[in-house]
Amino acid sequence: MFPRQMTILGVGLLGGSLGLAARSAFPQCKIIGYGHRRQTLEKAIEIGAIDAPETDPAASVEGSDLVILCTPVGIFESLLKQIGPSLSAGALVTDVGSTKRSVANLAESILPKNVDFIASHPIAGSEKRGVEFSRADLFANQLCILTPTAKTNPKVLDKMEGFWRSLAMRIVRINPEDHDRLLADVSHLPHLLAAALVAMQEDAGLDLCGKGFLDTTRIAGGDGGLWRDIFLDNADNLKAGLRRLQAQFLAVEKMLDAKNADALRDWLDAAAKRREKVLDKKLREINPD
Amino acid sequence: MFPRQMTILGVGLLGGSLGLAARSAFPQCKIIGYGHRRQTLEKAIEIGAIDAPETDPAASVEGSDLVILCTPVGIFESLLKQIGPSLSAGALVTDVGSTKRSVANLAESILPKNVDFIASHPIAGSEKRGVEFSRADLFANQLCILTPTAKTNPKVLDKMEGFWRSLAMRIVRINPEDHDRLLADVSHLPHLLAAALVAMQEDAGLDLCGKGFLDTTRIAGGDGGLWRDIFLDNADNLKAGLRRLQAQFLAVEKMLDAKNADALRDWLDAAAKRREKVLDKKLREINPD
Numbered sequence: 001m002f003p004r005q006m007t008i009l010g011v012g013l014l015g016g017s018l019g020l021a022a023r024s025a026f027p028q029c030k031i032i033g034y035g036h037r038r039q040t041l042e043k044a045i046e047i048g049a050i051d052a053p054e055t056d057p058a059a060s061v062e063g064s065d066l067v068i069l070c071t072p073v074g075i076f077e078s079l080l081k082q083i084g085p086s087l088s089a090g091a092l093v094t095d096v097g098s099t100k101r102s103v104a105n106l107a108e109s110i111l112p113k114n115v116d117f118i119a120s121h122p123i124a125g126s127e128k129r130g131v132e133f134s135r136a137d138l139f140a141n142q143l144c145i146l147t148p149t150a151k152t153n154p155k156v157l158d159k160m161e162g163f164w165r166s167l168a169m170r171i172v173r174i175n176p177e178d179h180d181r182l183l184a185d186v187s188h189l190p191h192l193l194a195a196a197l198v199a200m201q202e203d204a205g206l207d208l209c210g211k212g213f214l215d216t217t218r219i220a221g222g223d224g225g226l227w228r229d230i231f232l233d234n235a236d237n238l239k240a241g242l243r244r245l246q247a248q249f250l251a252v253e254k255m256l257d258a259k260n261a262d263a264l265r266d267w268l269d270a271a272a273k274r275r276e277k278v279l280d281k282k283l284r285e286i287n288p289d
Numbered sequence: 290m291f292p293r294q295m296t297i298l299g300v301g302l303l304g305g306s307l308g309l310a311a312r313s314a315f316p317q318c319k320i321i322g323y324g325h326r327r328q329t330l331e332k333a334i335e336i337g338a339i340d341a342p343e344t345d346p347a348a349s350v351e352g353s354d355l356v357i358l359c360t361p362v363g364i365f366e367s368l369l370k371q372i373g374p375s376l377s378a379g380a381l382v383t384d385v386g387s388t389k390r391s392v393a394n395l396a397e398s399i400l401p402k403n404v405d406f407i408a409s410h411p412i413a414g415s416e417k418r419g420v421e422f423s424r425a426d427l428f429a430n431q432l433c434i435l436t437p438t439a440k441t442n443p444k445v446l447d448k449m450e451g452f453w454r455s456l457a458m459r460i461v462r463i464n465p466e467d468h469d470r471l472l473a474d475v476s477h478l479p480h481l482l483a484a485a486l487v488a489m490q491e492d493a494g495l496d497l498c499g500k501g502f503l504d505t506t507r508i509a510g511g512d513g514g515l516w517r518d519i520f521l522d523n524a525d526n527l528k529a530g531l532r533r534l535q536a537q538f539l540a541v542e543k544m545l546d547a548k549n550a551d552a553l554r555d556w557l558d559a560a561a562k563r564r565e566k567v568l569d570k571k572l573r574e575i576n577p578d
Contacts, residue, residue: 145497172496172497182494182497185489190486190505192538193486195557196541196560197534198563198567199556200530200534201474201563202471204467205474205475208471208472209412209571210412210414210475210476212479212507212508213475213479215507216479216482216506217505219504220560221561222557222561225554225558228550231557232550238545241489242538244489245485245486252481252520256520256528264517264520265514267484267513268484268509268516268517271487272484275503275510278503279503281496
């Protein structure tokens, strides 16, 4: 049986939801939760997300055959160094971080040779923070991106996929470089935009905003520390995305200056149509019936 | 009784919803709908949004004491010229457009002196298009901005406010200049951003997007022709908003280049906190109990 014992490092919304989902899929599996706040760990036990609390990362991974990093990516390096010596031979280590180049490099240089690492990125989450918002169905029918490298053992990759499939996730394999570039565009840049859009407003304007503004800026409600780590880790791609976004702005400004009504309507209609296609596809994926 | 007979010029989602809401508030009022498509007018009658269809704008306003322009703002000039000579003495004309400087100027120069014009902007809508998506409660508990000018008769302004209050709207008075500047920031610029964010994506990235991307870009699903008109009419404010947004981008890029983790987290947390405050306020307004 795999996993027989799993450790969740970081029991926030994602870690807590992972515990709930894993408990449902693997009722026999023992789930250990590491966190630095006693209160969070107690809440995680109370909602059934973990069986045993642990405030020492090294101790938390002892005997586990699956170890999942659910903290902000900024502390992955420190965590990997702490858990490395305590990992069981043959343990599978993964993460749920939003950037994949750095963690793959860190794991390959820090972890002992007798354990395996496969980077994972389940596309699931919420702007809400904290284990109390955990949901057992957070991952169901969502996408999980795995980013194997040249050093990845294909059998271990299959094992990792099997775990995520057990949580009803759909799997995509991409290399870490493409992952970080594409996710910068569809996830990290939208977050930057949403926050910038809030930051540039006058108070008087915010009083007049409608549902559109609130939807557009919803993701800006996320945890600042978490997104700070993602932005810093993926800064090159984020900046490249900003360049391409600004090229779109420039094109629109030219249409405005030239009062080119047809070009402007075509540009707007093309965006509306493209988004609708994406939405239709996503809705079919999420509700397959 | 006011209104005794009203004309809705343009029966799309907004015009249709206005008809449904007015019918509920003023059961005795006759509602005439102008549109250039027979099929749309028939649908509007079928759902109960209008009583009588009319394909000639001038004929549609004859005998009405309230006339509401619900078409894209780009055809306001042509419509006002067509209806001017047919308006009844003492008629009150308004609109539901998203920009207010131009329509106020047009109305004051085009309409006859024996009618009144007050510009209105009910903050309500949807990315859906067409009369079939009309909802009687689209306006309930939402904000309606009125933009009186130096020439506005205070009694007529009260009368106009009374109409919108009858549809359960909350009223704010702002001058047309402030309206267009603030709405550029909280409504028109977010639309531009959402469309640009869709336009700059790689297809491979769109396959990986999550709910965050779909929410951030929801408003980009709106009608291209409608938003084209708004962008062109409010181009100066839209461009000024883009400048201030780009100043935010530049500040973030500097934090990224300097790896200034604290400043970046503070910037992100400030945006999250500010948005939460706005959301709380809006939720209290929309659900007053």
